Amino acid sequence: MPFKRYxxxxxxxxxxxxKDYGKLVVIVDVIDQNRxxxxxxxxxxxxxxxxxxxxxxIKIDIPRVPKKKTLIEAMDKADVxxxxxxxxxxxxxxxxxxxxxxxxxxxFKIMLAKIKRAGVVRQELAKLKKENAS
Amino acid sequence: MAAKRKTPVKTRxxxxxxxxxKYSRSKMYHKRGLWAIKAKxxxxxxxxxxxxKAPAAAEKAPKFYPADDVKKPLPNKRKPKPTKLRAxxxxxxxxxxxxxxxxxxxxxxxxxxxxxxxxxxxxxKINGVPLRRVNQSYVIATSTKVDISGVNVEKFVDKxxxxxxxxxxxxxxxxxxxxxxxxxxKLPEDKKEDQKAVDGSLIKSIxxxxxxxxxxxxxxxxxSGMKPHELVF
Numbered sequence: 577m578p579f580k581r582y583x584x585x586x587x588x589x590x591x592x593x594x595k596d597y598g599k600l601v602v603i604v605d606v607i608d609q610n611r612x613x614x615x616x617x618x619x620x621x622x623x624x625x626x627x628x629x630x631x632x633x634i635k636i637d638i639p640r641v642p643k644k645k646t647l648i649e650a651m652d653k654a655d656v657x658x659x660x661x662x663x664x665x666x667x668x669x670x671x672x673x674x675x676x677x678x679x680x681x682x683x684f685k686i687m688l689a690k691i692k693r694a695g696v697v698r699q700e701l702a703k704l705k706k707e708n709a710s
Numbered sequence: 711m712a713a714k715r716k717t718p719v720k721t722r723x724x725x726x727x728x729x730x731x732k733y734s735r736s737k738m739y740h741k742r743g744l745w746a747i748k749a750k751x752x753x754x755x756x757x758x759x760x761x762x763k764a765p766a767a768a769e770k771a772p773k774f775y776p777a778d779d780v781k782k783p784l785p786n787k788r789k790p791k792p793t794k795l796r797a798x799x800x801x802x803x804x805x806x807x808x809x810x811x812x813x814x815x816x817x818x819x820x821x822x823x824x825x826x827x828x829x830x831x832x833x834x835k836i837n838g839v840p841l842r843r844v845n846q847s848y849v850i851a852t853s854t855k856v857d858i859s860g861v862n863v864e865k866f867v868d869k870x871x872x873x874x875x876x877x878x879x880x881x882x883x884x885x886x887x888x889x890x891x892x893x894x895x896k897l898p899e900d901k902k903e904d905q906k907a908v909d910g911s912l913i914k915s916i917x918x919x920x921x922x923x924x925x926x927x928x929x930x931x932x933x934s935g936m937k938p939h940e941l942v943f
Contacts, residue, residue: 680806680816680943681854684925 581631583612586638588656589629598669600660601629602651605641613641617648634659793826798851802858805830806850806930806943812839814929818856818912825868833909836916836926841905843871852943856922860911865904 581587587603596619605613607623614629615621621644636654638647651657660666678686722741723731733741748755799805803819805828817839820829828846832839916922932938 676940677942679854680852680930680941681804681922681925684928685921688921688924 581633583626583631584635585640586636586650588632588634588636588660589614590632591624591628592630593628594624600632600656602636602638602647603629604638604647615644615647617644617651632660632665633663792824793822793846795822795828796846796851798853799828799846799849800855802856804852804854804856804926805844806852807839807844807848808850809848810844812837812842814931815839816852816926816928816930817844818858818916818926819851820858820861820863820866820908823866823868827868829863829866831905831908831912832926833912833916834905835909835913836923841866841901841908843868850943854922854925856912857915857918858912860915861908863908 583603583606585603585605589601589603591597591599591601596616599616599619601614601616601619601624603612604615604621607613610627611623611625612629613621614624634654634656636650636656638650642650661670723733723738726732731738739745744755799819799822801819801821805817805819807813807815807817807830815832815837817830817832817837820831820841823829823843825843826846827843828849829841830839830844831841834840913923916926
């Protein structure tokens, strides 16, 4: 099983620990074996240990340590945000966030909706069973 | 003693820094107008002789006093502060009751009474909780709000909820057994009317929101996998 996602300049990664947990950042330079210089449109460029990053499939085309403006332009050209939000990983995270922010009333409404859906499914199943049996 | 002023005058001598005033003693003498008071009084500062008091009646020595000196407790001048209402609780908020007969019921908050307790109603038709007082500590505030503008809660005070005092009856021997069969306390009609009046407009605004009526009718409970410290209410 070869590696598919490499640490390289322009690799988009997800922060999985620390103050910026959950943010998408771009690897902008490699400092040494363990650390990378990392940047994102809404944060100050800084170093992060690789152990805090999870690499994604997305890569953008930037020179080493670009200016913030260049970085933002490159991210828009590669359409990082939309690619991320349409990927199954990104969609999962959005759903998790939504579920965590649910109100008590929202949870109640979801319970009613689930019961309704299960009822409809069960009716269809019963119908199909009957057709099959006859 | 000179007469006290109703509002103390703010000092005519502003501080340059703490402990050092802007004006010297002689300047302050002039500013306060002591020269004018003296001039009015003929060069002498006016003094009032102490008013002669009627001599107090001679006190008799008390008949009884304790052998050793008794310590007086220190005076306690603390005044209890009114309970602070949590910022998340505003009129119309749906609250979850955590203890008591209506544990788990979702209920509408009306107002905070002067005793600090929260006035709350089911509404009665929806979940059986009447107009009731509830302590803020035994309540979870959700972020769901109900429109409460049509409700008048002016007349409800702590006294409204006081228990009725029963006149004590002297029990004779024969009456012991009959006293067991006291009739059940009935709710007075005017309290039922109050409940209906409050709930009338409330129920209308509740029915305006889909599923809210069923939500208030259901009880809250923790299910498997729900972590209270991670739940958003």
